[in-house]
Amino acid sequence: MELKKLLVAMTAVSAAMxxxxxxxxxxxxxxxxxxxxxxTDNTCSVGVGKELDTTYSVDGVDMPVCLLSGSIxxxxxxxxxxxxxxxxxxxxxDGAGELTSYDAPSEVTLTIDPGVAFRSTSKGTLIIxxxxxxxxxxxxxxxxxxxxxxxxxxxxxxWGGLVVQGFAKNNQCANEYxxxxxxxxxxxxxxxxxxxxxxxDADNSGSISYLIVAEGxxxxxxxxxxxxxxxxxxxxxxTVENVMVYxxxxxxxxxxxxxxxxKHLILVDNGDESIDWxxxxxxxxxxxxxxxxxxxxxxxxxxxDNAGLSNTAEPVSNPTLSxxxxxxxxxxxxxxxxxxxxxYGTLTKIAADNYAKAFRIADTETTVVLTDSLVEYxxxxxxxxxxxxxxxxxxxxxxxxxxxTSDNVALGNAFEVTGxxxxxxxxxxxxxxxxxxxxxxxxxxGAVDPTVTAAESAWWAWAADVIPAAFETEE
Numbered sequence: 444m445e446l447k448k449l450l451v452a453m454t455a456v457s458a459a460m461x462x463x464x465x466x467x468x469x470x471x472x473x474x475x476x477x478x479x480x481x482x483t484d485n486t487c488s489v490g491v492g493k494e495l496d497t498t499y500s501v502d503g504v505d506m507p508v509c510l511l512s513g514s515i516x517x518x519x520x521x522x523x524x525x526x527x528x529x530x531x532x533x534x535x536x537d538g539a540g541e542l543t544s545y546d547a548p549s550e551v552t553l554t555i556d557p558g559v560a561f562r563s564t565s566k567g568t569l570i571i572x573x574x575x576x577x578x579x580x581x582x583x584x585x586x587x588x589x590x591x592x593x594x595x596x597x598x599x600x601x602w603g604g605l606v607v608q609g610f611a612k613n614n615q616c617a618n619e620y621x622x623x624x625x626x627x628x629x630x631x632x633x634x635x636x637x638x639x640x641x642x643x644d645a646d647n648s649g650s651i652s653y654l655i656v657a658e659g660x661x662x663x664x665x666x667x668x669x670x671x672x673x674x675x676x677x678x679x680x681x682t683v684e685n686v687m688v689y690x691x692x693x694x695x696x697x698x699x700x701x702x703x704x705x706k707h708l709i710l711v712d713n714g715d716e717s718i719d720w721x722x723x724x725x726x727x728x729x730x731x732x733x734x735x736x737x738x739x740x741x742x743x744x745x746x747x748d749n750a751g752l753s754n755t756a757e758p759v760s761n762p763t764l765s766x767x768x769x770x771x772x773x774x775x776x777x778x779x780x781x782x783x784x785x786x787y788g789t790l791t792k793i794a795a796d797n798y799a800k801a802f803r804i805a806d807t808e809t810t811v812v813l814t815d816s817l818v819e820y821x822x823x824x825x826x827x828x829x830x831x832x833x834x835x836x837x838x839x840x841x842x843x844x845x846x847x848t849s850d851n852v853a854l855g856n857a858f859e860v861t862g863x864x865x866x867x868x869x870x871x872x873x874x875x876x877x878x879x880x881x882x883x884x885x886x887x888x889g890a891v892d893p894t895v896t897a898a899e900s901a902w903w904a905w906a907a908d909v910i911p912a913a914f915e916t917e918e
Contacts, residue, residue, distance in 0.1 A: 482510060487525055491515045499526045499562060499592075508562075511569075520554040527559065528592070529567030529602070532636060536575030539608060539637030541629040548574030552649070558585035562592040566661055568603030568669055570636050571648055573610055581653030583685075583905035590657040596910050597658075599714060599739070600692035603669040604659040606632065609648045610641030611678035613700020614723035614749065614756035630700070630722070632675050634663045639675035644702040644725070644876055646678030653685045655909055660692025660714060668693035671713060677703040679726065679878040687906045688713060689913050690739070694746075698724040698762075702876040706730055709903050711913040712737045716746040717769075720786070723750065723758040725875045729765045729882055732858055732890045732903055734913070736773035743803075744769045744795070745780040747788055747811075754785030754808040761787035765872035765882060768858055768890040769795040778803045778830070779818065782811050782839075791815050791872055794860050794889035796852045801828035804835045812841045815867045817860065817888055819852035857901040859891040866893070 485494040487509035498505040509525035511533045521527055538548030553571070558581065561569075569589075571577045581587040591601035616628035628640030656671045663669065671688030672695070679702045687709035688695040695710035697719040708731040710717040717733045735741035750756035767790070769779055779798045782788070784806040793816040795801070801818050804811065820828055829837065855861045869886035887893050895901055898914065907914045 489519045489521055489525075490517070491519045492527070495528070501526065501560060515553060516549065516551060518552045518554075520556065521559050522556050523558045527561045529561065529563040529569065531566045532568050532570055532603075534570040534572055534637065535577065536572040538573030538575060539570060541638050542573070542627050545610065545627060545641055548572065551575040553577050553579075555579040555587055557581040557587065557653070559587050561587075561589040563589070563602035564592055566603050566663060568606060568636065568661075570606040571608060572637060573608050573639060573641065576647065576649035577607065577651060578649050579651045579654055583653060586653040586655055586905060586909060588655045588657070588909060589659075590655070591659075596690060596912070597738075599658050599690045600660045600662060600668070601658045603661045604671050604673065604691065605656055606636050606669070606673045606675065607648050607677050607681070608632065608637055608639040608675045609677035609681065609701055609703075610643045610646040611676045611701040611703070612642060612644055612723060612758055613640050613676045614758055615700070616640050628676075630676065633673065633697075633699070634667050634669050636669075636673075640700065641676060644678050645680045645878075647680030648677050650682040651684075651686060652682070653905060655687045655689065655906060656691070657689040657910065658691070662692070670694040670697045670719075672696045674698045674701055674703050677701040679704050679876050685905065687711070687913075689910055694719045695733075697721070698726060700724055700758075702726045702878070704728070704876075704878060704881050706881070707902055708732075709906050709913075710734070712739050713741060714739045715742050717741070717744055718764075719746045720760055720762060721748045721750070722760070723756065724760050724762055725758060727763050727765075727872070727875050727878070727881050728767065729872065730890050730902065731764070731767045733767065733769045735769070735771040737913075740773060741771070743778045743781040744771075744798070746783065747780065747786040748783040749785030754806055756785070759785065759787055761789075761875055763789045763872050763875040764791070764793070766792045766885055766888075766890055767794070768854070768860070769793070769798065770854060770858070771797050780811070781805070782809045785809060788812070789814075789873070789875070792867065792885060792888045793817070794852055794854075794865065795819065796854050797821055799828075800830070802840060803830040803832070804839045805832045807834050807836070807839070809835060809839050810841065811839065815888055817852045817864060855893075855896055856898045857891050857895045858889070858903075859893045859895055860887065860889040861893065865889055
């Protein structure tokens with residue numbers, strides 16, 4: 444079933460909203476903020492917002508709108524009785540500030556029922572602070588969708604995104620991990636959404652599944668945008684799987700430290716990098732479909748960093764990525780991967796289609812392990828696709844060579860690798876952190892089992908039911 448984007452009911456107030464946002468926005472850089480309808484005196488049934496004096500229509504049914512604002516300081520459940528809207532930062536719990544004790548923040552749980560819709564504008568961003576949890580578990584038949592208030596999925600930069608803050612380690616708090624810690628870790632978020640960090644890599648920020656975040660990336664101040672999903676020091680006790688970020692103005696998903704694992708991740712047409720890690724990220728990602736350059740040129744498939752200008756800060760960024768398929772529809776993506784100062788990482792069973800440039804390694808302290816990977820080169824010789832900087836050497840990419848690269852990648856209808864070159868010896872990737880049982884054993888390269896050849900049978904088909912355009916390819 445294809446879910447229709449919300450349409451604003453034709454009342455005097457909502458007509459003004461539609462005019463203000465341009466209605467059918469097809470711009471890839473839509474920054475106009477719609478007029479917010481008048482707030483009524485009615486508290487939403489969840490007790491964390493106020494009703495607006497308008498309705499949005501979902502599949503032809505007019506639904507009341509609940510405007511969330513400020514802080515949610517008690518357990519709450521968002522149900523399909525409302526459509527939810529945000530126009531500014533909305534923070535769950537009180538752990539987003541600078542802490543003096545890890546026991547200080549309250550424990551608040553926000554539950555979001557399957558099928559709940561968010562339609563937000565401006566800085567509207569949901570922030571899950573340290574100590575609190577989000578349980579946003581949709582289903583394949585009823586995913587949770589967060590997007591802007593216009594009537595399609597073609598815009599970006601129209602609202603913020605989803606931010607999760609945790610107590611896992613990041614390398615901006617060196618004193619915290621010494622034998623005698625001298626201070627609590629308080630690392631500032633991007634875009635002034637709060638603080639993150641701690642000393643518990645197993646920290647649990649909740650559970651997220653069957654969630655779509657679309658059209659976000661609002662520019663809070665010049666050159667400071669919100670990622671589709673931002674994981675700030677999130678621990679591997681958190682469950683994240685079957686998640687899609689579509690048409691975000693900034694990165695699709697960015698990890699600042701932490702050790703969170705992500706499975707079945709879909710990243711399509713995001714404006715900056717699709718996957719970005721910094722500040723000591725040591726999580727695992729398996730089964731991810733990344734598409735770039737469909738309508739937005741995008742940038743690198745992956746941007747990997749350790750800690751800004753520091754190449755020795757610990758813990759060192761060192762995630763493991765397995766069974767990922769990257770595809771670019773244009774040559775707008777600068778590199779498949781840009782590995783910056785000091786990062787480590789293991790990439791295995793990676794397929795990359797239509798990239799003209801492969802890897803950019805920036806420093807002698809950078810090490811990328813690349814195994815069982817296929818890269819299609821377009822427009823240049825294979826030996827020209829590796830760019831080395833600051834005395835870096837080819838040895839910084841372990842496994843680089845004929846055994847791990849190819850020029851004959853092709854993808855089928857389900858984005859499975861075709862042509863007989865996608866099979867490898869069955870194996871299970873090694874976890875980048877202390878979590879166990881995350882990786883599944885596979886004997887193929889890329890995100891999709893090559894025995895699955897029909898799009899409607901692929902693991903990502905649930906998202907295609909909502910946004911078919913994200914998965915269309917040129918004939």
